[in-house]
Amino acid sequence: MEGKILTDKSLKIAIASGKGGTGKTLISTSMFYAIQEKYENSVLLDCDAEEPNSLLFFDASLKESLKVVQKVPVIDTDKCVYCGKCHDYCEYNAIFIIPPSRIIKVIEELCHGCGACSVACEYDAIIEKDTEVGRVNLFVTDNGMNLVEARMKSGVMSPVPVIKAAHKSTSDKDIVIMDSPPGTSCPFIQTVVEADYVILVTEPTPFGLSDLKQSVNTLKTMHKQYGVVINRAGLGDTKVYDYLKSENIELLAEIPFDKEIAILYSTGKIVAAHDDNLKALFMKIFESIYNSYGNSGNQR
Amino acid sequence: MKIAITSTGKDLNSNVDPRFGRCSYFVIYETESKTYEFIENPNKNADNGAGPASVQVVADKGVSKIVSGEFGMKIKSLLESLKIQMIVIKEPTKTIQDIINMFNK
Numbered sequence: 001m002e003g004k005i006l007t008d009k010s011l012k013i014a015i016a017s018g019k020g021g022t023g024k025t026l027i028s029t030s031m032f033y034a035i036q037e038k039y040e041n042s043v044l045l046d047c048d049a050e051e052p053n054s055l056l057f058f059d060a061s062l063k064e065s066l067k068v069v070q071k072v073p074v075i076d077t078d079k080c081v082y083c084g085k086c087h088d089y090c091e092y093n094a095i096f097i098i099p100p101s102r103i104i105k106v107i108e109e110l111c112h113g114c115g116a117c118s119v120a121c122e123y124d125a126i127i128e129k130d131t132e133v134g135r136v137n138l139f140v141t142d143n144g145m146n147l148v149e150a151r152m153k154s155g156v157m158s159p160v161p162v163i164k165a166a167h168k169s170t171s172d173k174d175i176v177i178m179d180s181p182p183g184t185s186c187p188f189i190q191t192v193v194e195a196d197y198v199i200l201v202t203e204p205t206p207f208g209l210s211d212l213k214q215s216v217n218t219l220k221t222m223h224k225q226y227g228v229v230i231n232r233a234g235l236g237d238t239k240v241y242d243y244l245k246s247e248n249i250e251l252l253a254e255i256p257f258d259k260e261i262a263i264l265y266s267t268g269k270i271v272a273a274h275d276d277n278l279k280a281l282f283m284k285i286f287e288s289i290y291n292s293y294g295n296s297g298n299q300r
Numbered sequence: 301m302k303i304a305i306t307s308t309g310k311d312l313n314s315n316v317d318p319r320f321g322r323c324s325y326f327v328i329y330e331t332e333s334k335t336y337e338f339i340e341n342p343n344k345n346a347d348n349g350a351g352p353a354s355v356q357v358v359a360d361k362g363v364s365k366i367v368s369g370e371f372g373m374k375i376k377s378l379l380e381s382l383k384i385q386m387i388v389i390k391e392p393t394k395t396i397q398d399i400i401n402m403f404n405k
Contacts, residue, residue, distance in 0.1 A: 093349025096378065098359050103382070109374055110349040157348075 009174070009294030013286070014047075014195035016180035016188060018211025022201045023231035023255065024048075026265050027282070028179035029057045030272035034282040035175065036145050042175035045166060047191040049134060049150035049159035054179050057270050060139035060147050068165040069130035070113035075104050079125035086117035086126060092157075109155060134162035136169045146173065163190045175290075184211075184218045192219065197293045198226040199252065199285070205236035209243060216249065225293055229285070232257040252285050301331045304358040305399050306368040310338040312397040316389050318369025321350035327396050328361045331403055351375040359384065367399055 015028040025048075032044035046054035073086070073095070082099040094110035095117060097103065108131060118126045134152035141147070150166035152159040159181070170176050178195060181187035192198050200215050202208040212228070219226050228244055233254035244251050255261070255278070264271050272279040306323035307314045317323035322344050329336045339357065343350040351372045358366060359382055366379070367387045379386055389399065 091348070093343075093346060093353040096352045096356055098356065101359075103359075105378065105381075107349060107352050107374060107378070110352065 009290065009296050011174070011197070011290050011294040012176040012178065012195045013289060014178040014180045014192045014198045015201060016192055016198055016215060017182060017201040018184055018213075018215040019202065019208055020182035022203050022208060023229075024182070024201050025054055025057075025179055026231070026261075026271055027199065027201055027229060027255075028177050029054055029270050030278060031282040031286055032145075032177040033270045033272045034279045035177070035286050038283075039175050041173055042177070043146040043148055043170050043173040044177050044179070045170050046147075046149040046179045047163050047166060047187070048179055048181040049152040049162045049166070049187065050181060052149040052151050052179075055137075055139060055147060055149055056268055058139070058141055058145065058147055060141040060145070062137055063140050064138040066136040066138070066165065066169060067132055068134045068136060068162045070111075070133045070161050071115060071128040072108050072111045072113060072131045073106050073117045073126045074129050075106060076125045076127060077102075077104065079123050080104055081123055081125070083123075085120040085122070089116040089120035091116070109157060112157060113161070134159065134165075136162065136166045138169065159187050160190045163187060167194045184214045188215075189218070189222070192224060193222065195224065196295065197289050198224050199289075200226055200228045201231055202228060202240055203232045203235060204230055204238070204240045206239070208236070209240045212240065213243070216247065227252040227289075229253050229255065231255045252288075253281055255281075301365070302361060302363040303329050303331065303365040303367060303403065304361065304363040305329060305396055306366075307338065307396050310340070312336075312400070313395050315392060316367065316369060316394050316396065316399060318392050320366070320368040320371050321352075321354045321375070322346070323354070323368065326354075326358055328358070328363065329400055329403070334404070336400070349374070352378060355379060355382070355384075 015024045017024050036042045046052040084097050087095040087097045092110045092112050094107045096105040133156045137149050139147040150162045152162045180191040202212040227250040229252050234257040264274050272282055305327040306317035307325040307327050308317045310325050323341050326339045327336055343353040351374050355375050365385045371386050
């Protein structure tokens with residue numbers, strides 16, 4: 001093995017897909033495994049805060065657990081005049097008020113922590129308290145691999161603050177491989193907004209195509225650079241290929257629909273650790289992105 | 301005593317609406333005077349928090365019982381603290397008139 005190199009460029013890659021179960025975690029764990037031997041100061045960041053699972057593939061110990069908090073309002077009922085202005089300002093129906101009965105309650109699960117109610121209140125009746133919305137957990141393996149997971153607290157409305165905090169916790173790393181949440185809503189946006197390049201994983205089926213189109217359209221509005229990996233190639237039809245051609249989207253690689261890969265993955269093994277061809281393929285994809293989209297000079 | 305019943309339409313032959321927070325209408329029925337009014341639910345298509353906002357609508361009317369098909373997690377503790385009783389009707393074919401008749405027995 002060649003020695004580790006200190007990179008002269010930084011790069012953040014998000015592995016994403018509109019459809020769930022296309023292979024985001026397979027690709028992000030394998031790509032990270034393939035590149036971390038060579039690229040020092042790299043990290044695998046699991047941004048799927050609603051159900052992080054990248055850590056299942058590594059034998060790692062918890063190094064640090066950072067609490068992520070959000071402000072929620074607390075009503076001082078001595079000062080409150082039950083005018084209802086805070087309730088009117090709240091976009092999320094998180095303040096419940098019945099003025100004639102002098103009842104006011106904060107539904108914390110609905111609060112997004114935007115602070116509009118504090119701005120609305122003219123009577124100083126709203127103070128804010130910190131409430132835990134999740135954690136950013138930093139792990140390291142015996143051989144020095146860095147892994148970070150964003151993990152939201154169950155019952156919390158949105159994973160976005162935890163994903164944001166997870167990004168911050170990796171700001172000292174040169175190479176960040178992000179396992180994105182599925183879909184194209186806020187958690188996905190909050191993940192890919194930090195990325196220099198997005199790898200969209202899809203499968204050659206009508207479902208895969210439909211969700212790929214949504215992801216592509218979202219990334220276009222964000223002016224992101226992206227390419228596509230087709231997983232389970234050999235399955236389904238050719239419409240995903242036709243779409244990529246007609247939209248002039250780069251097909252980075254195809255991963256075959258293969259029983260051996262499925263067996264490795266389903267028994268919690270990193271596919272690239274057991275399949276040299278795939279390991280080489282992931283290194284090749286990474287390096288071509290690194291050469292084209294890496295930020296030289298390490299501005300961070 | 302006032303009760304709220306979730307309704308799919310705005311007359312007494314409408315079926316009970318199985319959803320509470322996002323029901324189409326609320327019927328506010330006064331058991332002593334046997335009078336009723338229909339209120340269109342402004343939270344039917346709310347993005348967030350339809351449940352608590354709908355509790356607010358019916359609690360403003362001073363109801364002590366709510367009849368619906370189901371109640372979400374966020375509002376159960378809220379209704380308990382307001383001492384409003386939840387009555388779950390598992391037969392979606394029941395009409396508003398049927399439910400009013402039950403209270404008049």
